[in-house]
Amino acid sequence: MTSEIFRSGYVALIGRPNAGKSTLLNRLVGEKIAAVSNKPQTTRHRIQGIVTKETGQIVFVDTPGVHKPGFLLNRRMMAAVHDAILSVDLLVLMRDASVSTGNGDKFVLELVKNSGKQAVLVLNKIDKIKAKSDLLPLIESYSKEFEFAEIVPVSALRGEAVDNLLDQIIKHLPANEAIFAEDELTDQSMRTLVAEMVREKILQTTGDEIPYVTAVVTEKYDESDPTVTRIHCAIYVERSSQKGIIIGKGGIKLKKIGTEARVDIEKMLNQKVFLQLFVKVVENWRNNERNLDEIGIEK
Ligand SMILES: Nc1nc2c(ncn2[C@@H]2O[C@H](COP(=O)(O)OP(=O)(O)OP(=O)(O)O)[C@@H](O)[C@H]2O)c(=O)[nH]1
Numbered sequence: 001m002t003s004e005i006f007r008s009g010y011v012a013l014i015g016r017p018n019a020g021k022s023t024l025l026n027r028l029v030g031e032k033i034a035a036v037s038n039k040p041q042t043t044r045h046r047i048q049g050i051v052t053k054e055t056g057q058i059v060f061v062d063t064p065g066v067h068k069p070g071f072l073l074n075r076r077m078m079a080a081v082h083d084a085i086l087s088v089d090l091l092v093l094m095r096d097a098s099v100s101t102g103n104g105d106k107f108v109l110e111l112v113k114n115s116g117k118q119a120v121l122v123l124n125k126i127d128k129i130k131a132k133s134d135l136l137p138l139i140e141s142y143s144k145e146f147e148f149a150e151i152v153p154v155s156a157l158r159g160e161a162v163d164n165l166l167d168q169i170i171k172h173l174p175a176n177e178a179i180f181a182e183d184e185l186t187d188q189s190m191r192t193l194v195a196e197m198v199r200e201k202i203l204q205t206t207g208d209e210i211p212y213v214t215a216v217v218t219e220k221y222d223e224s225d226p227t228v229t230r231i232h233c234a235i236y237v238e239r240s241s242q243k244g245i246i247i248g249k250g251g252i253k254l255k256k257i258g259t260e261a262r263v264d265i266e267k268m269l270n271q272k273v274f275l276q277l278f279v280k281v282v283e284n285w286r287n288n289e290r291n292l293d294e295i296g297i298e299k
């Protein structure tokens with residue numbers, strides 16, 4: 001009978017940039033609700049993703065990767081991590097198991113230790129590891145440092161062992177009713193989801209010079225025409241040279257970003273979309289309180 005108890009709670013996904021937190025979130029929720037890219041610091045704010053199973057409901061809180069904050073933007077990003085840690089029932093510490101341990105990993109582990117919360121260690125990207133036994137030294141060193149509730153190797157990209165991970169997490173949540181309706185998937189507004197899809201395409205389309213200096217804001221979201229949703233997004237950059245890079249020769253790059261984002265947005269809305277993108281130069285937006293508020297990066 002005890003196994004029939006329904007459990008629910010909030011679970012923070014924390015880890016270094018690029019560990020695969022947002023990839024896992026999208027995989028578990030079954031919809032694309034978080035931007036993913038191979039550039040670090042892709043996620044900038046907290047994103048809730050809700051997973052409901054017969055045995056329980058998990059409200060995942062995806063967070064920005066833990067890094068040293070330079071700009072005000074980065075300080076807000078790290079505040080989002082600390083807030084998430086404080087507000088959840090359980091932590092998931094996610095680690096890219098295919099790379100060696102650095103100071104950043106130690107710092108994240110300290111956050112877990114100091115939180116006083118239970119934590120599950122997820123070793124991600126096992127598809128990149130030749131022999132499973134190669135994981136043993138990593139498991140051993142983490143077990144010595146902290147008594148993790150579970151240690152679960154997964155591949156978020158391929159969806160390997162992620163169902164098992166849900167069961168392992170639910171076990172450690174309090175007996176509780178569902179927090180959200182079964183069909184709810186996220187707390188993100190359509191405007192935010194759209195802006196994030198555009199930003200993701202920018203990250204995927206441009207090189208290393210651009211990722212940190214762009215932000216995207218949905219300025220118009222017009223559903224008055226039932227046959228097509230009209231969306232305008234502003235892309236913020238800090239210098240006109242960056243504007244040039246995003247637009248590309250003859251506008252080719254911006255066109256590619258727009259087309260790819262539109263395809264994703266149409267899939268999400270199940271509706272024809274007219275997407276217009278504008279590039280705006282806003283000097284030093286990463287250090288400007290008002291700009292960050294406009295962009296939706298919470299304090
Ligand atoms: N091979 C492999 N790649 C993965 C896996 N999970 C994620 N990735 C890749 O790792 C990169 C980073 O993924 P994200 O999900 O954006 O990582 P994140 O932890 O959310 O990163 P931040 O938001 O910057 O903190 C992307 O290129 C993903 O495709 C995995 O299981 N295997």
Ligand SMILES: [Mg+2]
Pocket residue numbers: 021022023034035036042043062063064065
């Ligand atoms: Mg992320």
